[in-house]
Amino acid sequence: MRQAHSPNADYHTPRIARMLAWCAVLAIAVILSAQPTLAQTEPSTSTDATTTADAPAATTESASRPRGSVTNLPIPRFVSLKANEANLRRGPSLSHRIDWVLKRRGYPLEVIAEYGHWRRVRDIDDATGWIHYTLISGVRTALVSAEMVDLHRRPLQTSAVVAQAEKGTVLRLLECERAWCRASAGGYKGWVAKTGIWGVYPAETLE
Structure with a gap:
């Protein structure tokens, strides 16, 4: 005995299969869209910027010196001029008068005080002034x-x-x-x- 053949059977079967396939694709899309997006992020430098810009190279003598209130680096410590030109101001802000202008990249300076983003430095001739921390480097000269x-x-x-x-x-x-x-x-x-x-x-x- 053979089962009677319906003329609409071949028409509906592939159509239903296509509908099921589309439903499966939509379901996967919804699941993927619900997943959290992962992005590589860099650690915040808002704190580290003021501590690493003038961080000195490794030294075995610095433990005996007091630490700065801003960077927790030794005070005093030697750094060098990063810029080709930098102003030494009377106080730790741009509103203070410029007392000295340094024009020698790599020139050694001694940090003797800290205040926010500013460092009070001294040169070989004992001239002192405040300089922004971005203008100095921990490179030793x-x-x-x-x-x-x-x-x-x-x-x-x-x-x-x-x-x-x-x-x-x-x-x-x-x-x-x-x-x-x-x-x-x-x-x-x-x-x-x-x-x-x-x-x-x-x-x-x-x-």
């Missing part, structure tokens, strides 16, 4: 304070001299031991005695 210093191959007075630097030369500090710092300037690298430079503390070691 030093100024040759002696008439002439030798850059040695090793941290020994008897070691070979690879270069000499005159008074006023800015050196980039690479590392420091108790009595010596490894520095670079003008394409030369060598060890210089701390006694001939300004920008590092006598007992400070820099890694």
Whole structure:
């Protein structure tokens, strides 16, 4: 016995299948649209900006110094000028008078106080003023304070001299031991005695 064939059966079956398929697609779309959107976000820098801009390189001597109320970094500490030109003001705001204008990128400065986004700094000649924290960097440099210093191959007075630097030369500090710092300037690298430079503390070691 054969089942009677309905002429409408072949017409309705694919149509129903198509409707079910569309319903399944719509259901999946609704589920996906309900899922939360994930986006990669960067950590807020509203707090870190004031603490990392002038953060010094790792040092083993800073633990003995008090901490700044704004950055929790050692006070005093050495930093360097990030900009090609910067104003030193009488107080910590743009409304205060400009006392000094610094025009030497990399020039070493000593932070001696903090207030909000401002740092009070001192230079080698004991001139002081307030500078915005974005204009200084934790990159360590030093100024040759002696008439002439030798850059040695090793941290020994008897070691070979690879270069000499005159008074006023800015050196980039690479590392420091108790009595010596490894520095670079003008394409030369060598060890210089701390006694001939300004920008590092006598007992400070820099890694």
